Amino acid sequence: MVEREFVTTNIIYFFVAFGIIMGGCVIGAIGMMLTGKPPFLSMHQLSKSLKIWAIVAAIGGTFDTINHFERNFLGGGSFVEVINQIIYIIAALLGANTGEAVIQWITQEE
Secondary structure, eight states: OHHHHHHHHHHHHHHHHHHHHHHHHHHHHHHHHHTTSOHHHHHHHHHHHSHHHHHHHHTTOHHHHHHHHHHHHHSOOOHHHHHHHHHHHHHHHHHHHHHHHHHHHHHTOO
16 A cells, blocks of 8 residues: 555656646746747746756655655664655656656757
């Protein structure tokens, strides 16, 4: 049951980060278009600048993750929990990178 929750959480983190990149770029491009700026170039630039925020938002903020690290390293906790947190961060990073790749594919920017 614990493994199922772990996999489910990873999938959620992946898609939250992916959704933040996709949604932020699309809505940001609409705003850029209203101000007279090129939307595709804006989407490409937004995908790069939103990536770190997508990761942080997907994992629920940095303080929870730091608390998990501190509790498990200094409090004599389980090393498995530290590995789990690292895998959660990697899942969010993969989601953000996938979102950026899709935006680059749509805009054809390098």
